[in-house]
Amino acid sequence: MRGGLAVTLLDRVDIGSEKQTSYGNAGLLAASSIIPLSSPGLVKNLPFYLFSKNSPLFLKYSYFPKLLPWLIPFLKNSQKHNFTNIIKNLHQLTYDTVEQHIALTKNTKASKFINKGKISMIFRDQSEILKSKSDFEIRKKYGFNFKNLSDYEFSSEYNFLSNNYNSAVEFYDHGWISSPQKYLEALKKEFISLGGMFKKAEVTSISNNEVILKDNYIISADKILICSGVWSKKLLKNIKHKVNIEAERGFHIVLKKVSFLPPNPLMIIDKKIAITPMEDTLRFAGIVDFSGVDAPANKSRYDYIRSLIKNIMPSLSWKEEDLWMGQRPSTSDSLPVLGKSKSLENVYFAFGGQHVGLTIGPKLGKLISDLILNKKTNFNLDPYLQSRFNN
Numbered sequence: 309m310r311g312g313l314a315v316t317l318l319d320r321v322d323i324g325s326e327k328q329t330s331y332g333n334a335g336l337l338a339a340s341s342i343i344p345l346s347s348p349g350l351v352k353n354l355p356f357y358l359f360s361k362n363s364p365l366f367l368k369y370s371y372f373p374k375l376l377p378w379l380i381p382f383l384k385n386s387q388k389h390n391f392t393n394i395i396k397n398l399h400q401l402t403y404d405t406v407e408q409h410i411a412l413t414k415n416t417k418a419s420k421f422i423n424k425g426k427i428s429m430i431f432r433d434q435s436e437i438l439k440s441k442s443d444f445e446i447r448k449k450y451g452f453n454f455k456n457l458s459d460y461e462f463s464s465e466y467n468f469l470s471n472n473y474n475s476a477v478e479f480y481d482h483g484w485i486s487s488p489q490k491y492l493e494a495l496k497k498e499f500i501s502l503g504g505m506f507k508k509a510e511v512t513s514i515s516n517n518e519v520i521l522k523d524n525y526i527i528s529a530d531k532i533l534i535c536s537g538v539w540s541k542k543l544l545k546n547i548k549h550k551v552n553i554e555a556e557r558g559f560h561i562v563l564k565k566v567s568f569l570p571p572n573p574l575m576i577i578d579k580k581i582a583i584t585p586m587e588d589t590l591r592f593a594g595i596v597d598f599s600g601v602d603a604p605a606n607k608s609r610y611d612y613i614r615s616l617i618k619n620i621m622p623s624l625s626w627k628e629e630d631l632w633m634g635q636r637p638s639t640s641d642s643l644p645v646l647g648k649s650k651s652l653e654n655v656y657f658a659f660g661g662q663h664v665g666l667t668i669g670p671k672l673g674k675l676i677s678d679l680i681l682n683k684k685t686n687f688n689l690d691p692y693l694q695s696r697f698n699n
């Protein structure tokens with residue numbers, strides 16, 4: 309819209325609906341989340357992640373054969389050369405996330421949901437931090453500003469945590485969104501106020517300059533951008549484009565009327581869960597579940613998060629809770645799909661934000677709109693092109 313084009317946004321649900329992954333995430337503007345899940349550490353600990361009851365990774369065993377075509381290349385990407393390249397290419401998208409969100413929302417009502425501040429990584433003890441030493445060295449190399457707290461600093465700041473957690477590394481100059489839902493709604497309002505059109509409709513296919521909707525209604529467009537999260541795969545299949553993407557399902561429990569709110573978000577590293585203060589609620593969001601995109605939420609995932617709450621913040625009390633599940637759109641190389649189709653002149657892609665889709669969203673939007681508007685930039689899109697999946 310800001311580039312002067314007429315834009316129609318099609319979505320089968322309202323913007324801000326809980327059916328969107330963007331509704332229920334942990335809200336972190338995670339500039340330093342540049343280490344992909346597929347790291348040498350994951351491969352080493354795979355038996356624990358797959359088979360332990362305490363693991364934050366869940367798998368529906370009957371889904372395992374269907375997961376393999378994604379899982380095998382995903383694990384291969386933990387090899388040093390690929391791992392290092394992925395980090396470099398993720399960093400280019402994440403590092404200035406707070407500035408990108410501020411620029412996107414300037415003079416809009418969405419800006420009030422952006423909080424600048426630190427994010428605290430919480431560990432059981434210093435030996436656990438030592439195990440992640442190489443990850444910290446990478447983050448240092450990329451210039452992130454962080455500090456491993458002394459015992460004294462930890463106990464004076466984090467006395468609301470249980471004895472299970474005794475160490476923290478604080479990352480400064482980060483941020484978080486205090487209501488992803490209201491943020492989306494405010495962005496949609498801005499879009500409409502600039503003249504954008506929103507139509508609630510399911511897209512079934514695309515052909516040249518036409519978007520075909522479920523009721524067979526056809527919309528003509530000079531340029532078509534597919535940005536439908538994990539469901540983009542289906543639309544790409546219809547236009548004979550490959551992508552290796554899987555739903556890394558995640559869950560949240562939002563606690564309402566809580567007895568205590570931490571001042572900034574915490575990431576509980578061994579449990580793969582983030583705890584984010586959001587307005588007057590506390591959101592526990594995370595874990596990873598491979599059960600297929602369409603499977604219903606399994607109650608045991610919520611039970612697991614509930615047990616974590618007691619394990620992490622035993623004295624916390626609350627009166628109400630909301631439960632939610634969403635689908636992280638995760639490619640097998642942890643990089644988004646961004647750029648233009650090689651074979652269809654008018655078709656563009658911007659999806660696959662995996663664990664950092666909120667963090668990188670404004671940058672993906674800016675890069676793809678520059679491309680659509682034929683603006684020259686010196687950003688190299690090659691690592692993110694859909695055509696990398698053609699082989």
Ligand SMILES: Cc1cc2nc3c(=O)[nH]c(=O)nc-3n(C[C@H](O)[C@H](O)[C@H](O)COP(=O)(O)OP(=O)(O)OC[C@H]3O[C@@H](n4cnc5c(N)ncnc54)[C@H](O)[C@@H]3O)c2cc1C
Nearest residue numbers: 320329330333334335336511536537558661664665666667
């Ligand atoms: C538990 C959890 C915690 C997370 N925490 C963070 C975090 O702290 N920070 C961070 O940066 N990221 C986080 N993420 C990741 C982030 O939420 C996602 O990467 C991001 O929301 C993906 O956005 P998206 O717009 O691509 O997908 P979605 O938000 O899922 O949107 C896709 C849209 O496409 C629409 N659609 C699909 N198919 C069609 C069709 N055929 N026709 C019409 N519409 C269609 C859907 O209705 C939907 O509205 C988290 C994810 C989870 C699950």
